[in-house]
Amino acid sequence: MLESTHISQTIKFNMMCSHKIIVLMVTLVLSSTAGVHGDEHHHSRPLRDSATDVNNKAEQSATEDAAYWTQLGQQLLFDELAKQRINSQAKNIILFLGDGMSISTVTAARIYKGQKAGKTGEEEQLHFDRFPYAALSKTYCTDIQVADSACTATAYLCGIKTDVETLGLDVNVIKKNCSTQIDPANQVDSVMTWAQAANKATGIVTTTRVTHATPAGAYAHSANRYWEDDYAQSFDGVDSNTFCDDIAEQLVLNSPGKNLKVILGGGRTYLTPTTTTDPETQEAGRRRDGKNLIYQWVTDHPTGKYVTTRDELVNLDVAGIDFLLGLFSPSHMEYFLESSAANNPTLEQMTRAAIQMLQKDANGYVLLVEGGRIDQAHHDGRAKLALEEAFQFDLAVAAALNLTNSDDTLIIVTADHSHTLSINGYPKRGNDILGLVGYAASDLKPYTTLSYANGPGYANSFSGGERLDLTDVDTTSDSFLQPAMVPLATESHGGDDVAIFALGPQAHLFQGVYEQHYIAHVMSYAACIGPGFTFCNNPANPPSTTAIPPSTPSSSSRIGVNRSLGSISAFMSCVWIQRLLVSVFTQ
Numbered sequence: 001m002l003e004s005t006h007i008s009q010t011i012k013f014n015m016m017c018s019h020k021i022i023v024l025m026v027t028l029v030l031s032s033t034a035g036v037h038g039d040e041h042h043h044s045r046p047l048r049d050s051a052t053d054v055n056n057k058a059e060q061s062a063t064e065d066a067a068y069w070t071q072l073g074q075q076l077l078f079d080e081l082a083k084q085r086i087n088s089q090a091k092n093i094i095l096f097l098g099d100g101m102s103i104s105t106v107t108a109a110r111i112y113k114g115q116k117a118g119k120t121g122e123e124e125q126l127h128f129d130r131f132p133y134a135a136l137s138k139t140y141c142t143d144i145q146v147a148d149s150a151c152t153a154t155a156y157l158c159g160i161k162t163d164v165e166t167l168g169l170d171v172n173v174i175k176k177n178c179s180t181q182i183d184p185a186n187q188v189d190s191v192m193t194w195a196q197a198a199n200k201a202t203g204i205v206t207t208t209r210v211t212h213a214t215p216a217g218a219y220a221h222s223a224n225r226y227w228e229d230d231y232a233q234s235f236d237g238v239d240s241n242t243f244c245d246d247i248a249e250q251l252v253l254n255s256p257g258k259n260l261k262v263i264l265g266g267g268r269t270y271l272t273p274t275t276t277t278d279p280e281t282q283e284a285g286r287r288r289d290g291k292n293l294i295y296q297w298v299t300d301h302p303t304g305k306y307v308t309t310r311d312e313l314v315n316l317d318v319a320g321i322d323f324l325l326g327l328f329s330p331s332h333m334e335y336f337l338e339s340s341a342a343n344n345p346t347l348e349q350m351t352r353a354a355i356q357m358l359q360k361d362a363n364g365y366v367l368l369v370e371g372g373r374i375d376q377a378h379h380d381g382r383a384k385l386a387l388e389e390a391f392q393f394d395l396a397v398a399a400a401l402n403l404t405n406s407d408d409t410l411i412i413v414t415a416d417h418s419h420t421l422s423i424n425g426y427p428k429r430g431n432d433i434l435g436l437v438g439y440a441a442s443d444l445k446p447y448t449t450l451s452y453a454n455g456p457g458y459a460n461s462f463s464g465g466e467r468l469d470l471t472d473v474d475t476t477s478d479s480f481l482q483p484a485m486v487p488l489a490t491e492s493h494g495g496d497d498v499a500i501f502a503l504g505p506q507a508h509l510f511q512g513v514y515e516q517h518y519i520a521h522v523m524s525y526a527a528c529i530g531p532g533f534t535f536c537n538n539p540a541n542p543p544s545t546t547a548i549p550p551s552t553p554s555s556s557s558r559i560g561v562n563r564s565l566g567s568i569s570a571f572m573s574c575v576w577i578q579r580l581l582v583s584v585f586t587q
Contacts (some may be wrong), residue, residue: 087363092364099416112391113126144164156414157217157520158191159520168222181222181244202365203260204369264324313353374389374393422490424450450482457482
């Protein structure tokens with residue numbers, strides 16, 4: 001029995017090794033051919049029509065010759081030399097959070113914006129591209145390398161890193177455990193709590209549900225980010241009627257949620273009972289506990305206003321109200337490109353209304369604005385929708401710039417985590433960012449400039465082990481799924497750093513590579529809120545660095561790998577043969 005098993009394993013290994021040798025031989029032959037014609041790592045560019053190239057080159061040389069680039073470089077230098085730090089207290093803070101807005105998303109959105117305006121696109125600027133200070137944020141969380149939106153929200157809003165899928169709690173929380181959720185020792189306050197303690201107005205704006213991970217990070221403590229209502233809690237055997245409030249309850253009934261002057265976004269059904277129907281879709285509410293939290297909010301805020309449509313919001317007289325609740329969809333707000341049938345405000349319109357509301361407060365304000373559906377479009381594998389959401393996010397930033405003064409308002413633009421979107425190939429200047437690269441791959445089939453490492457777009461990548469031919473496919477349509485390498489029902493987050501852009505008082509504190517939770521500490525310092533050292537303590541004499549206790553590597557980071565001697569011997573034999581072939585083909 002053992003002998004037959006050994007023979008079977010040997011046969012399998014020999015077949016595997018033979019396959020590797022064949023693949024290696026083909027690869028070496030192709031590589032040697034590539035070497036004859038050019039750099040094997042930088043393949044020749046696509047052949048183009050020579051007459052078109054001549055015309056394009058003549059037009060380009062008239063505008064982008066050496067003098068143009070020299071003048072541009074000098075102007076950028078002068079702008080940098082003229083940059084002045086605003087070393088004063090920030091009366092107001094606006095944190096713009098592009099959910100899932102990776103650096104590749106920023107680049108692609110910039111090109112997309114330019115091409116919408118009829119330009120080649122690469123030279124375009126997003127409004128936050130012009131911010132004077134920029135940095136990078138490391139997005140990992142305490143137990144995960146590629147983070148989610150909950151642990152990251154706890155980082156940049158509460159100033160600490162924590163475990164994945166938990167909100168407003170430190171690492172001592174046990175996921176889905178109510179007793180650890182309600183333990184005050186595990187709870188951490190957000191920048192909204194700090195601002196309210198300093199008598200500042202506060203608000204949240206989002207294109208997702210107002211109970212979703214990013215906005216919930218501003219007001220909730222939850223051992224599970226998905227406990228947005230009591231119905232969601234019931235799947236984990238939790239009864240919110242006892243002692244473990246769901247996220248929607250914490251928004252309406254607890255501090256700091258109930259004290260927010262502005263709440264704008266989606267998610268009506270998460271606040272209403274099953275006995276009610278949604279005014280837009282007629283679907284029933286989700287709450288099993290019978291609570292109508294919208295009615296409760298209206299009752300608790302007699303000087304407030306509740307709105308459900310774009311028309312109500314844009315025609316609102318903010319001078320006559322003290323609080324504003326706007327819920328525009330039963331769940332997440334529709335993607336901008338799919339919202340024509342819905343009477344929804346844009347993110348720009350919500351941002352304008354929020355700032356106009358909060359500006360009435362003499363002590364200043366702290367506002368969180370989330371472009372939440374950038375992330376969800378990426379998860380869907382629909383890059384065009386993600387870029388449009390990022391473009392709408394940029395318009396909201398522009399609105400904030402128009403309504404505020406950089407002398408007293410610190411504006412931060414960042415993301416919580418990355419995505420697997422890549423910009424690849426060698427597309428020519430001005431090529432449609434949503435289009436094909438312009439020349440075939442090694443299998444003589446075209447491919448898209450944008451693609452994902454994983455996700456539902458796998459269906460647009462391979463069939464029967466071969467890549468699909470996209471020659472006659474409209475890759476620029478709203479419904480097209482960018483190709484992906486690994487088949488997943490929903491595309492995953494990425495683990496790379498994200499950008500931070502800053503403008504206003506203390507914006508110069510963002511000039512490096514930082515842990516993500518540092519963002520909350522800068523907001524606290526700049527606005528003189530929260531328990532830490534602030535600008536108002538003694539800006540000329542900051543304290544010395546405090547000692548940080550060394551961390552202990554988790555057991556999962558100390559994993560040993562054992563291999564049998566037989567496996568090693570077989571592996572080395574295959575390696576020896578491969579090396580022999582390499583030596584033959586490289587002579």
